[in-house]
Amino acid sequence: MVKKKKSRSKKADLTIHFMPYSEIAHEDTIHRIKKIMGIVLANRIIILQGKLRPEEETRLIENSMTLIGNIKGFQGIEIATVSNEEDTHSLFNRIRHNIARILIGEQDAITIIGPATVVKEMKQDPKKIELMLNKR
Amino acid sequence: MIKIIRNFARRVFSGIFKKKGEVKLGFYGSPNAGKTSLANAICQDWLGEDLGTVSKVPHETREIQVKEKVVIEKDGKKVEFKLIDTPGIATKIDFEDFLKFGMKKKEAQGRAKEATQGIIESIKWLDDMDAVIVLIDASINPYSQVNITILGNLAARKIPVLVVANKIDLKKADIKKVQGAFPEYEVVGISAKTGDNMEEFYEELFKLIKKAK
Numbered sequence: 388m389v390k391k392k393k394s395r396s397k398k399a400d401l402t403i404h405f406m407p408y409s410e411i412a413h414e415d416t417i418h419r420i421k422k423i424m425g426i427v428l429a430n431r432i433i434i435l436q437g438k439l440r441p442e443e444e445t446r447l448i449e450n451s452m453t454l455i456g457n458i459k460g461f462q463g464i465e466i467a468t469v470s471n472e473e474d475t476h477s478l479f480n481r482i483r484h485n486i487a488r489i490l491i492g493e494q495d496a497i498t499i500i501g502p503a504t505v506v507k508e509m510k511q512d513p514k515k516i517e518l519m520l521n522k523r
Numbered sequence: 524m525i526k527i528i529r530n531f532a533r534r535v536f537s538g539i540f541k542k543k544g545e546v547k548l549g550f551y552g553s554p555n556a557g558k559t560s561l562a563n564a565i566c567q568d569w570l571g572e573d574l575g576t577v578s579k580v581p582h583e584t585r586e587i588q589v590k591e592k593v594v595i596e597k598d599g600k601k602v603e604f605k606l607i608d609t610p611g612i613a614t615k616i617d618f619e620d621f622l623k624f625g626m627k628k629k630e631a632q633g634r635a636k637e638a639t640q641g642i643i644e645s646i647k648w649l650d651d652m653d654a655v656i657v658l659i660d661a662s663i664n665p666y667s668q669v670n671i672t673i674l675g676n677l678a679a680r681k682i683p684v685l686v687v688a689n690k691i692d693l694k695k696a697d698i699k700k701v702q703g704a705f706p707e708y709e710v711v712g713i714s715a716k717t718g719d720n721m722e723e724f725y726e727e728l729f730k731l732i733k734k735a736k
């Protein structure tokens with residue numbers, strides 16, 4: 388009997404993890420960061436509905452810096468966010484935006500986070516994010 | 524570990540013995556945005572000495588550098604501040620990037636390690652600032668998450684900010700792009716290297732320090 392040759396490539400697959408906001412909505416900062424770092428360290432790219440708070444972004448950077456040199460091959464992260472840049476200059480829109488944020492959280496944005504070993508660069512502008520991947 | 528304890532103690536004691544009216548002015552931005560170049564230009568103009576060394580190699584500043592009692596003058600009025608130059612904030616560091624600048628592997632690894640610690644220190648010091656200058660390289664895309672994260676953190680802490688678009692002497696520089704990226708902030712374009720538009724910068728700096736008092 389002839390053995391079937393496995394056709395699976397030796398190259399690792401690229402995995403994208405879609406994360407709805409509900410997955411982190413009720414988590415505190417520590418657990419949010421822990422969840423995100425767990426996925427990033429598994430070499431996956433996260434597409435998060437919504438965005439992190441500014442202090443959570445800095446915590447994520449701090450956490451990444453602590454891990455560089457302590458986890459083999461880890462070089463940090465790439466992160467980019469695009470928000471719904473509505474006119475928040477008028478008072479009415481600002482109030483409406485703030486009420487919506489309190490009620491449903493920062494859902495009107497998309498955040499992409501990936502390990503720097505997988506994502507070479509993220510080019511962003513207010514409307515789009517371009518993802519450049521490293522050769523695998 | 525000793526360094527962390529030393530920095531913690533310094534921050535605690537400086538908080539206790541903080542002089543009334545003393546403004547801590549931080550310089551923040553990505554690596555190679557020109558933070559130390561601008562800090563040096565200010566120190567040269569008003570104190571006649573440099574603060575730190577400048578290099579094309581990223582992460583040249585890997586420790587917080589402080590210059591006490593910088594006094595600037597405008598129309599006979601003076602403002603005094605403590606100038607704090609911070610290491611550039613990045614989200615990733617690969618020691619191999621330093622090899623391109625002719626470093627040996629061990630030296631590059633050491634620099635990468637110091638750079639990661641420097642970034643952590645920069646972030647920790649955010650809480651201590653009374654006013655911040657965010658340096659943005661006007662010759663590259665200003666929409667970087669590092670710039671957005673720094674400005675977002677300063678807004679959340681209600682710390683007065685002046686955005687400085689540096690390197691306007693370069694052909695690729697585009698101040699309008701920086702202004703377009705951060706329309707809610709005052710943006711002043713300068714070249715810390717050539718000294719272009721430093722007059723306007725000092726005017727804005729004067730206002731910023733007044734705001735922080």
